[in-house]
Amino acid sequence: MRADEEALLSFDDVDVQIGDTPILHGITFDVRAGCTLGVVGESGSGKSMTALAAMRLLPRGATLSGAIRFDGRDLARLDERALQTIRGGDIGMIFQEPMTALNPLKTIGAQVAEGIRLHGVRRGDAERDGSDTDRRSGARAVGVAEAARLAAATLERAGLDNRAIPPGRYPHELSGGQRQRVVIAIAIACRPKLLIADEPTTALDVTTQAEILALLRELQREEGIALVLISHDLAVVADMADDLVVMKGGRVVDAGAFDTVFAATGSPYTRSLIAASNWAPESGARRASGGELLVVDDLVVGYPTGPRRLFGARDRFRAVDGVSFRVDAGESVGLVGESGCGKSTLTRALLGLVGVDAGTIRFAGGTMVEATSDGRRTARGDTVPRALRREIQVVFQDPYGSFDPRHRVERLVAEPLHLLDTRPSRSARRARVAAMLERVGIGSEAMRRYIHEFSGGQRQRIAIARALVVEPSLVVLDEAVSALDVSVRAQVLALLAELARDEGLAYLFISHDLSVVRNVTDRVLVMRTGRIVEAGNTARVFEAPEHAYTRELLAAVPTLPTPAR
Amino acid sequence: MKLRALLPGSTLVLIVVLAALASFVWTPWDVTRLVIADRLQGPSAAHWFGTDHFGRDILSMLMVGARTSLAVALVAVGIGVGFGVPLGLAAAARRGSLVDEAIMRTNDLVFAFPALLIAIMITAVFGPDAVNAIVAIGIFNVPVFARLVRGAALSLWTREFVLAARVAGKGSLRISLEHILPNLANLLVVQATIQFSLGILAEAGLSYVGLGAQPPTPSWGLMLADSQTLISLAPHVALFPGLAIVSTVLGLNLLGDALRDWLDPRLRHAR
Numbered sequence: 001m002r003a004d005e006e007a008l009l010s011f012d013d014v015d016v017q018i019g020d021t022p023i024l025h026g027i028t029f030d031v032r033a034g035c036t037l038g039v040v041g042e043s044g045s046g047k048s049m050t051a052l053a054a055m056r057l058l059p060r061g062a063t064l065s066g067a068i069r070f071d072g073r074d075l076a077r078l079d080e081r082a083l084q085t086i087r088g089g090d091i092g093m094i095f096q097e098p099m100t101a102l103n104p105l106k107t108i109g110a111q112v113a114e115g116i117r118l119h120g121v122r123r124g125d126a127e128r129d130g131s132d133t134d135r136r137s138g139a140r141a142v143g144v145a146e147a148a149r150l151a152a153a154t155l156e157r158a159g160l161d162n163r164a165i166p167p168g169r170y171p172h173e174l175s176g177g178q179r180q181r182v183v184i185a186i187a188i189a190c191r192p193k194l195l196i197a198d199e200p201t202t203a204l205d206v207t208t209q210a211e212i213l214a215l216l217r218e219l220q221r222e223e224g225i226a227l228v229l230i231s232h233d234l235a236v237v238a239d240m241a242d243d244l245v246v247m248k249g250g251r252v253v254d255a256g257a258f259d260t261v262f263a264a265t266g267s268p269y270t271r272s273l274i275a276a277s278n279w280a281p282e283s284g285a286r287r288a289s290g291g292e293l294l295v296v297d298d299l300v301v302g303y304p305t306g307p308r309r310l311f312g313a314r315d316r317f318r319a320v321d322g323v324s325f326r327v328d329a330g331e332s333v334g335l336v337g338e339s340g341c342g343k344s345t346l347t348r349a350l351l352g353l354v355g356v357d358a359g360t361i362r363f364a365g366g367t368m369v370e371a372t373s374d375g376r377r378t379a380r381g382d383t384v385p386r387a388l389r390r391e392i393q394v395v396f397q398d399p400y401g402s403f404d405p406r407h408r409v410e411r412l413v414a415e416p417l418h419l420l421d422t423r424p425s426r427s428a429r430r431a432r433v434a435a436m437l438e439r440v441g442i443g444s445e446a447m448r449r450y451i452h453e454f455s456g457g458q459r460q461r462i463a464i465a466r467a468l469v470v471e472p473s474l475v476v477l478d479e480a481v482s483a484l485d486v487s488v489r490a491q492v493l494a495l496l497a498e499l500a501r502d503e504g505l506a507y508l509f510i511s512h513d514l515s516v517v518r519n520v521t522d523r524v525l526v527m528r529t530g531r532i533v534e535a536g537n538t539a540r541v542f543e544a545p546e547h548a549y550t551r552e553l554l555a556a557v558p559t560l561p562t563p564a565r
Numbered sequence: 566m567k568l569r570a571l572l573p574g575s576t577l578v579l580i581v582v583l584a585a586l587a588s589f590v591w592t593p594w595d596v597t598r599l600v601i602a603d604r605l606q607g608p609s610a611a612h613w614f615g616t617d618h619f620g621r622d623i624l625s626m627l628m629v630g631a632r633t634s635l636a637v638a639l640v641a642v643g644i645g646v647g648f649g650v651p652l653g654l655a656a657a658a659r660r661g662s663l664v665d666e667a668i669m670r671t672n673d674l675v676f677a678f679p680a681l682l683i684a685i686m687i688t689a690v691f692g693p694d695a696v697n698a699i700v701a702i703g704i705f706n707v708p709v710f711a712r713l714v715r716g717a718a719l720s721l722w723t724r725e726f727v728l729a730a731r732v733a734g735k736g737s738l739r740i741s742l743e744h745i746l747p748n749l750a751n752l753l754v755v756q757a758t759i760q761f762s763l764g765i766l767a768e769a770g771l772s773y774v775g776l777g778a779q780p781p782t783p784s785w786g787l788m789l790a791d792s793q794t795l796i797s798l799a800p801h802v803a804l805f806p807g808l809a810i811v812s813t814v815l816g817l818n819l820l821g822d823a824l825r826d827w828l829d830p831r832l833r834h835a836r
Contacts, residue, residue, distance in 0.1 A: 351732050389734050402725035405831055406747045416733040450830040466729070 007069070008033040008226045009054060009194055014066035014076070016053055022250065023049050023062070029245045029255045031194065036220055036227040038241030038258065040234055040273070042485035043456070046250040047230045051198050054228070055093060056083050071193060089119040092187030096199035098179035102171040108160075108182045109167020112151035112189050116142055119190040121150070151189065158185035159215055176339070177208035181215065188219060195219070196228045201236060205338035205512060210556035213240060232485060234277050235515075235558040238262070246270045262561070272487065277560055279490035280519040281497040293506050294327040294350070294392070294474055299359035300371075301342075301349045316357070319345035321530035323359075327474060332500060332507040334517035334538060336553070337527035343510050346527070347478050350508070351394055352384035363388050364473070390419040393467035397479035399459035403451040409462060410447035413437065416470045436465040440495060457488035461495065468499065474506045482513060493520055514557050518542050526550045571823035577816025581809070585631035594622035596629050597781055605799040614805045617788070618795055623805050626783040631809070633695055633784040637777075638764030640699045642757050645706020650753065652707070653714025654745060658737040660719060669715065672708035680705040681770070688776040695768075695784070698777045702767045706760050710753070717752055718745045751825040758821030762814035769810060785810055 007030035016024040024046050031037045041047045052058050054068060056075055068075040071090065075083070087093075095101040103111060120141050142150070152167045158181040171179055180200065187195055197216065201209035217240060220227045231237050237244065237258075244261045246254040246269065254261045254270045261270060300323075302316035319342045327333045337343045348354045350361060352369055361369040368388045393416065396402040403412050413433045417424060424432060434444035440461040451459060460480060467475050477496070481489045497520065499505055511517050517524055517538070524541050526534040526549065534547040545551045593613070600620035608615045614623040656668040684701035691697050721727060721744070730740050769786025771777035778784035785806045792803035826832040 348728075351728075353728060353731055386734060389732070394729070394732050396725040396729065398725055402729055404726045404730075404744050404748065405829075406750075415730060415735075419734040452831045463729075 006033060007031060008071060010069045012067040012069065014053060014064065014068060016049060016058060016062055016064050018059060018062045024053065024250045027252055029252060031226050031228055033226050034224045035242040036229055036240050037243045037245060038237030039228060039230040039245045039247060040237050041247035042232060042487065045247040047247050048198055051196050051230055054196060055087055055091060085119065088115050089190045090192055091194045091196060092192040094183050094187050094195065094197040094200045096202050098176055098183055098203065101183050102179060104171055107168050107170055108155065109148060109151045112154050112185045113147040115186055115189045116147040116150050154185045154189045176204055177211060180204060180212055184215065192225060194226045198230045206514065206556040207338060207552060234273060235560045238560050239558045274560065276487040276490040279493060291329055292326050293329045293364055295362045297324050297360050299323045299349060299361065300357040301345050301354060302357050318530055320349060323532055325525055325532060325535060327506050327508055329473060330504045330506055332509060332521045334509045334511065334521035334524040335527060336511060336514055336517050336524060338512060341527045342530040343527050347476055347510055350476060351392065352389065363391060386419060390416065390470040391472050392474045392476065393470065393472040394476040394478060395463045395467050395480040397482055399456040399483055402463055403459065405451060408447065409449055409451060412451065413462060413466045413469055416466060419470050432469060436469045440465045457484055457492060460484060460492050474508065476508045476510065478510050481516060482511060514553065570819040574816050574819025574823055577812050578820050581631055581813050584628045585635055588628035588632060592625035592628050594625045596621055596625045596783055607801055615801045617791065617802050623802065626788060627805060627809050630783040630785045630788060633778045633782060634765050634768055637695060637699050637702065637768040638761045641702035641706055641764040642761050644703025645710045645760055646757060649707040649710025650714050653711040654718055654741045656715045657718030657722060658741050668711065672711050675704065675708045684771055685776060693776045693779055695778045698768055698771045702764050709760060710756065713752060713756055714749060717749050721745050721748055750828045754824045754828065755821050758817045761817050765810055765813060
């Protein structure tokens with residue numbers, strides 16, 4: 001940090017503990033005025049807790065020691081009343097989940113105006129108006145009409161055109177990206193000096209993420225707002241940050257100018273984080289394809305939408321609209337697309353969980369799913385032949401939600417064994433589950449435990465064990481690594497690559513994360529609004545995309561600079 | 566962890582259950598013995614809880630009355646759970662279908678009638694009797710459980726672990742029994758304790774208006790009903806049946822809380 005620049009926010013040896021459990025240890029770093037500080041770390045590293053400490057919004061029972069200096073005051077010593085003028089006034093905060101950060105019962109304009117009414121207008125604006133200011137807080141109270149006017153202007157500033165999206169709209173009428181713009185508008189409404197963004201784009205699609213990051217960058221530059229950008233994704237931070245803090249286990253392991261930390265001077269942990277972010281299997285791990293395994297032909301899957309009618313069918317929305325592709329034995333195929341493109345519906349159709357409107361899904365020569373002749377959708381997919389069902393298994397995204405919390409791991413992993421024609425005996429089943437757990441690196445002693453006793457990465461390994469226990473030939477990986485930290489993700493991907501090599505498994509790798517798909521697939525399909533817009537060899541698609549949408553998608557992906565040796 | 570509630574909860578419930586069981590073989594006094602000379606006595610060494618306006622021993626009546634109250638509430642909750650839970654599970658498993666509509670609209674129909682009126686109707690047709698009270702209260706527990714189960718099951722059906730079970734080729738019956746029902750257990754336990762408490766109160770209410778247990782069979786509700794004109798003269802006649810109801814309901818709620826935590830492996834293993 002250069003000496004001529006004053007720190008706007010500085011943490012000085014901050015410790016936080018909840019009860020007797022220490023959460024943060026000696027956190028020390030500076031945020032320079034008008035600059036961006038990236039805070040990177042894996043889950044549980046304490047990065048969100050650091051953000052909450054800066055706002056003094058720590059959970060009940062937490063104690064804080066050390067000094068948090070902001071603009072000449074020590075936030076750690078201020079009383080609640082003084083803090084309230086700072087929160088939302090001098091410091092704005094942007095949360096990860098735009099769905100829950102907004103009140104569903106209030107219009108977006110009202111939610112932005114609320115902060116303005118609460119904190120008033122900053123001195124700078126008030127002087128411009130030539131009106132009285134409250135000497136204590138340096139802000140002037142604002143009337144309802146003026147607040148509404150300012151709110152509209154702020155929404156416009158956050159990229160929501162007042163004509164296209166009037167302030168009278170409600171949150172549910174907006175897309176995820178638009179909601180995040182509202183959250184940003186709330187945060188900047190009172191012209192804060194500092195903006196804390198905690199994983200602001202994690203819940204968003206890549207193209208939306210690129211737009212939101214561009215907006216934050218623009219605000220930071222034009223309004224001179226200092227930005228603390230917290231993310232698990234090094235690449236997101238790399239595009240934005242002037243300075244970087246790397247956290248692990250409640251400690252700062254690296255802090256300084258981004259380039260310095262990112263280059264050779266970083267600690268071993270930081271270097272391992274960078275390596276994990278770029279993980280790719282050893283070349284040669286992929287095998288030549290065998291015969292065709294899964295053939296999807298002109299598949300249409302829709303669901304009813306609009307009001308129910310007394311007579312006649314309801315309108316149908318075609319979530320999957322004429323999709324054809326195939327996966328060969330032992331091949332790894334990626335399917336990428338943004339939310340709402342139909343990839344989840346396609347996955348469910350492939351697994352026989354929803355009926356199809358038209359087209360067929362054939363598997364290893366047999367017909368797995370087809371539209372019934374009378375045009376009605378097949379009921380609940382319970383029509384998939386048993387023998388074929390065991391050939392195609394799935395690993396879901398959510399390592400927390402995809403297991404019944406009331407069953408022990410043994411029973412969870414054994415569940416698909418139900419599909420075998422001859423049900424194995426109790427001891428055979430146990431042996432099989434134990435072997436499978438060993439295979440995925442969990443250890444058979446896990447069988448007696450419940451799922452909540454495992455970490456996210458361990459749970460995904462157990463999910464893989466559950467998928468493989470019936471020896472399928474195709475595994476659908478539905479965002480299977482998206483919820484994992486980079487280092488854990490690299491380990492799980494390595495396991496998947498190893499299993500593919502040893503067992504001759506084929507994968508259908510569904511993901512919104514292009515970098516993951518790029519590293520582990522042979523071919524890739526790009527999906528948009530229910531159709532596949534581009535398909536081809538992964539290297540070819542990434543290097544020379546043909547479709548405009550693929551190019552847009554690739555351009556939006558934040559990239560990690562190659563670290564200097 | 567709420568297992569702390571287990572001890573007071575189970576103690577209270579145990580006392581009531583033991584008192585009810587003991588009354589089959591022994592009570593301090595005979596509850597059918599009327600000694601007008603001893604009427605409305607306060608608590609004493611001979612009569613711990615005093616006597617009522619016929620000179621009957623209140624403690625003995627409470628013990629015998631516990632049989633009626635517990636039996637009514639238990640069977641009424643049993644009817645509610647026994648019919649309501651399968652109906653709710655079926656409606657959720659076939660959500661949006663005719664089966665679902667038929668089940669839920671029938672529930673609405675039952676809900677639409679005031680419970681007390683139906684109970685009065687049933688007893689008017691079949692005569693006032695504790696058994697009829699049980700049936701009447703039980704019928705009104707059915708939609709309570711059916712609705713609760715359907716709502717909670719619907720959200721469980723969208724969870725990924727249920728999808729995983731479907732990918733594992735399990736049908737809706739097996740999924741309902743193996744995954745949905747165990748995950749509803751905590752809700753059911755809590756609701757069952759609430760309905761149990763309401764059942765005791767409902768029996769008290771029906772007996773109060775003379776449609777529940779018939780004299781000389783003692784019941785807590787009947788005792789309260791009899792005491793109302795005497796409340797200023799001998800408050801203990803109302804106090805002890807009231808206390809019995811309150812402590813049973815309290816004990817059941819505490820027990821329900823503890824049971825709910827114990828049923829959840831995540832909470833059971835937490836220290």
